[in-house]
Amino acid sequence: MGHTSKKENSCTLRQLLEKFFEELTGYAEHKKMIKHQDENIKTLKENLKSDEILLHVDFSENYNTKYREEIQSFHFGGSRKQISIHTGVLYYLKDKEVEKQSFATCSSNIDHHSHAITAHLVPIFELAKRKVANIKTLHFLSDGPTSQYRNQFNLGLMKVMLPKYFPYLAKWVWNYSVAGHGKGRSHACIF
Numbered sequence: 001m002g003h004t005s006k007k008e009n010s011c012t013l014r015q016l017l018e019k020f021f022e023e024l025t026g027y028a029e030h031k032k033m034i035k036h037q038d039e040n041i042k043t044l045k046e047n048l049k050s051d052e053i054l055l056h057v058d059f060s061e062n063y064n065t066k067y068r069e070e071i072q073s074f075h076f077g078g079s080r081k082q083i084s085i086h087t088g089v090l091y092y093l094k095d096k097e098v099e100k101q102s103f104a105t106c107s108s109n110i111d112h113h114s115h116a117i118t119a120h121l122v123p124i125f126e127l128a129k130r131k132v133a134n135i136k137t138l139h140f141l142s143d144g145p146t147s148q149y150r151n152q153f154n155l156g157l158m159k160v161m162l163p164k165y166f167p168y169l170a171k172w173v174w175n176y177s178v179a180g181h182g183k184g185r186s187h188a189c190i191f
Contacts (some may be wrong), residue, residue, distance in 0.1 A: 057088035086120035114153035126163040144176035
C-alpha cells in the first residue's frame, strides 16, 4: 500500500508561462463549448412544440439507508442497504407555455448500467404519455458516462422500447453533456 506525497517541480518562469497558456487555451475551448451547449439547450426548451418532450435525466449518488435510531453495531457495521435514485425533469408544452415536471425513481438495485436506465425510465415514459398525447419527438439530456447513457446497449434498448411507449414517435435525440460537467451541457446523437 503506497502513500501520497507532495512532488516538487521546478522550471523557469518562461516554462511556467508556456504551460499556463497551454492549459488556458484548452480551458477557453472547454468554456466556449459549454456556453454553446447551454445556449442550444435553452433554445430547445423555449421552442418545444406541442408534440415534443425533453427528458433531462441523471443518477443521483447511491444512498445508504438509515434508521432514526440505531444500535452501535449497526451504525458502524456494513449492514446498511443502499438505494439508487434516478432523477430528472420532464419539459413539455401546455397551453403555449413550457411546463416542468420533476421526478425521481428509487431502486434497491444500485446498478447504473443500460438495463437499469431502461427500468428507471419506464415509469417516466408513462408519465410523459399522460402529459403529452401523440409524442412525435423525444429529446433526452444526460451526462455522458459510457457505462450509463452513452453506449450502444442503451441506444439499442431505446430503439426497441420507445416505439412501444410512443407509437407516433418519428425522431429521438439524445444530448450528452460535455465531459466533467454533468447536467445541462451536451452534444447530440439523433435517431
